[in-house]
Amino acid sequence: MELNTFKVQLVLKTNKTNKKGLVPIFAKIFLNGQKAEISTNRSIDPQQWMNSKQCAKTSSPFNKELNQFLESFKTKIYQTYSRLQIADVTLSILSLKEALNGNRIDRQKGLIAVTEEHNHQFEKLVGIKFSFGSYKNYKTTLSYLKEFVPAFCAIKDIPLLEVNYKFCEAYYTFLTTEKPCTSNGANKHIQRLKKIINYALRAGYIKSNPTATFSLQFKPVEKQVLSWEEIIKIKNLPISRSVIDQVRDVFIFQCFTGLAYSDVKRLRPADIQPMQEGELWIKMRRQKTNISFSIPLLEPALDVLGKYLNDGEKYSPVFPVLSNQKMNDYLKVIQELAGISKNLTTHLARHSFATSVALNNGVPIDTVSKMLGHTNLKTTQVYAKVMDSKIAKDMQELKVKLSGNLKTESNE
Template structure:
């Protein structure tokens, strides 16, 4: 990277020795910052040409000193060429280190910092982070490494090279080469942004490359089951035991709002007597470590009782015998086909169904739903909650009833008058 460098050699009168000879000093200025050092040569000031920066005449002394000064000029020029070839910002400190042959501090690069961050996250699993969060950062690291290799043909990159263009190209790479959706791209970029914030906080990056980068999550239509579809699931008789088990566990989450990992970790200790004297589930969400207390509805209570003596629950000390998330989702697709439900049935769909069909559509306030879901902010609940057509119909029917009552009263008043 080109630098504005000037070289000035002058006779310094203030440092004259007892014989009246002036020492020659070398001044180097880069982008307004300067330093100077002694050449360790002394000259008669009358024999010095300040414009040409050399001694006058052709005496042996003049030739020797001028040759030495040419060596300094050549070395300065050579150092500048080498640093410019490296395509790195040339600072005065970096230049002088290279000129004097000092080993400068090794420039920081991105990947070791990302790896160190992930190592810290891993050590805090169960304290500040979940295993899922660690896995997501690991995937983000892999995508970042692949992008650097794809874009630059190298395995790592210096921090000073991470600028707005780098971010924009990374965004484009995720959308095209990795075929990521907008929201998935946003999540990976958000993870990467955390690493950049660490670099900025430590003074390793001077300018924020995200300063003019704008992107936002797009609203996604979340899949939820209607009351009719829930009833279809409950009424269906399965001849295969594993499908019946998966259906029941899925329904358990539909009527408790618990995510897969939180159901998997439930034990009898999570069943407590609530303020109303009834059984509640009291747990902490693994994802956010926020408390979640849910009064047990009849369907959820029935499922707990149904599997109370199941050998898998006894062996694993769990409340209900849940399978792996991968198997649950695979069997749920099979169950959807059998029940004639034309939706992509995944385990997380149960949590959305609880928020929408089971609670909000039946008049449960969103503040109550947010509390049961263990959300830190009600805005998160609003993303889950989808006002169904049934809720709209019910609300409008109530409005019609009110309006019809008012109209009858108005007509009655007119007759009386």
């Protein structure tokens, strides 16, 4: 059983002397590394106080009566502490103060326990409502909380109502200083924490959201993409090793379809359907969000697809896709072979489709959003980055047009 440390001291608040020269007496409570001060609503002449004995000098009937009151006040605190222990309530300064104020304290679940419960329920819906990647992120958040909570409050778990602004602020500092988290990465963990608190709210474990005052501020991140020339360079790169060639094929297929890693891995021949005029389209639901999407296959994607389609295997994966980590390891080899400075990853291919293949060639952003399976157009807008090559091309066309107009005007 977890041991609690508890102590009560009576102290004077000498910085709050009133007009009569009296100072208030406070009870200072120490519990598991936390501390709080509670007013006794009594005052005394500091000359009549004995710090070493935490009581008034017994030189007068008034002081004797005061000491009896203070002893009763301390006893009440200890009795309340014992009552909470017997009730098996998660002990904290907050629960103790609430009990001292006469409020009923029911057994309250702790953050770690609720996070474990949430993750257990979340795991049941992986592949149905949620992706395995999202589940892994919640597992990481739980791991970090198990490390942070004991350091923050000196106990293994913390009552849900104490997961407040101060907790979130300290957790953010922990994530950005002691863990390999960027500012946005730390905010993602706190975003998941807020969702866990909302789960507790819906489950009826708490009646208010203690994290509501902590706002998340994500820094805008510019998505890195490959230029059209870089995509073609990788597409035409001579590669002799078969496994690396297969990784290149999957990457190029992603560059011309925008499929995320999880979706290209589970792509089946049954997901490729003939549409109008004999065109082939991919029709699937995103594993991450379960949103349906449709993508007409461009010629480079069809060229790759032709190497892997098997007429007899309608429901088997089209591509021999390795784990995401292995894919990215081999993509680093391709990056070096192609002499490209950008960090090749499976997700970079999706970014490159959105920007270099689609948007920069005039495909409207709402169409790109539908093909990517985004639920919100704002998600797609982060890809709407006009590349220098497109600017140069457009400005060159403008120069030609303006030059023609000027010549026409001069001839007139």
